[in-house]
Amino acid sequence: MAVKICIIGAAGRMGKNIAEAVYNNENADAAGAVDRKGSDVLGQNLYETAGCGKGGPVITDDILESAKNADVIIDFTGAEPTYNNLSIYEKAGKPIVIGSTGFSDEQKKAVEKLSEKVPVVLAPNMSLGVNVALELIKEAARLLKGYDIELVETHHNMKKDAPSGTAMAMAEAAAKGAxxxxxxxxxxxxxxxxxxxxxxxxxxxxxxxxxxxxxxTVFFFGNGERIEITHRAHSRKTFAGGAVTAALWLADKPKGMYNMQNVLGLV
Known part of the structure; x- marks a missing residue:
């Protein structure tokens, strides 16, 4: 039976890509869709708004109503809106996949508190490639003692947080390995x-x-050589597909905090 998903931020770039990923996944179905109050897409059908098909749930601004028939919620709206909705997610009582980045330490603690009530996947990047790269970076840093470690990340001009959540995850992996x-x-x-x-x-x-x-790209600079580990995302579809994979995995898990390493079986 298909896992029913409620998408938060349905009219955003990631929301539309997630809607398309759900539409194309035979094991998933959209049970609800939410966008901000006053949005032009309220009252429209999700799949038509995303441009991937006909129908789908009607987009509302009411999370509790839209999520009531869902098995899992997916939220990629951004650190501030996600944080502001945490109390509503607790009331909804549904497993939730969070792909928002840029959380402060206080906001991360609030997400961790939510995971005491419901299962949560919190990950700065949902792609298989990035999560494999994290393991490679950690191992390279362990083996390349004394090498200088530098990281450069590039994103579109609309991204609000810097460095990216993925960059910080890579930096953490390098630090742990070293x-x-x-x-x-x-x-x-x-x-x-x-x-x-x-x-x-x-x-x-x-x-x-x-x-x-x-x-x-993470650089390991040594004397007379350097090693580079690079991940390039060609499309947001990679992240959207990963988010749906995480939702399918999370649907029957007990409460607690999980990441994509758990989802992909890398730990």
């Missing part, structure tokens, strides 16, 4: 006379422009 504390060694900008690079620095630089879905 046996370093990221908070103590991360460097987010360099300008002026800064002196020599400190051995344990992990540089994290951000580029924004155009319509780039997401490029991330």
């Amino acid at each position: 046996g370093l504390n990221l908070a103590e060694n991360a460097v987010y900008a360099r300008h002026g006379i800064i002196g020599e690079r400190k051995p344990n620095e992990i540089g994290i630089q951000t580029l924004r422009g155009g319509d780039v879905a997401g490029d991330h």
Whole structure:
């Protein structure tokens, strides 16, 4: 039987891609769709709004009403709107997949508190490739002791948070592999006379422009050589498909906090 999904932020870029991924997955079905109050798409059918087919649930601005017949909720709306909706998600009592990024420490703790009530998948990136890359980065950092670690990430000019959640996950993986504390060694900008690079620095630089879905490269610089681990997302469809995979996996799980490593069986 198909897993019934409620999509939050149905008219957004990710919302439309998730709707299409649900439409094309025989094991999933859309049971609800939500967009912000005053949105032009309220009252329209989800699949028609997404441009992937006819019908689908009517888009509303009422999360509880739209999610009442759903098995799982998917939310990619962004850190602030997701955080503001956490109390509603607790009332809904449904498993939830959260792909929003840019959470503050306080907001992350609030999501963790929600996971004490319902099962939650929280992941900065839902793609299989990125999650495999995280494992490769951690192992490379473990093996390449003494190599300088730098990371560059590029996203479209509409992205609100920086560095990206994926970049921070990669930086964390590198720090863990190298046996370093990221908070103590991360460097987010360099300008002026800064002196020599400190051995344990992990540089994290951000580029924004155009319509780039997401490029991330971690560099390991040694004497006379360098190794690069790169992931390039060609389309948001990759993330949308991963979100639906996570929803199908999460539907029958007990309450708790999960990530894509759990979903994909990488841990």
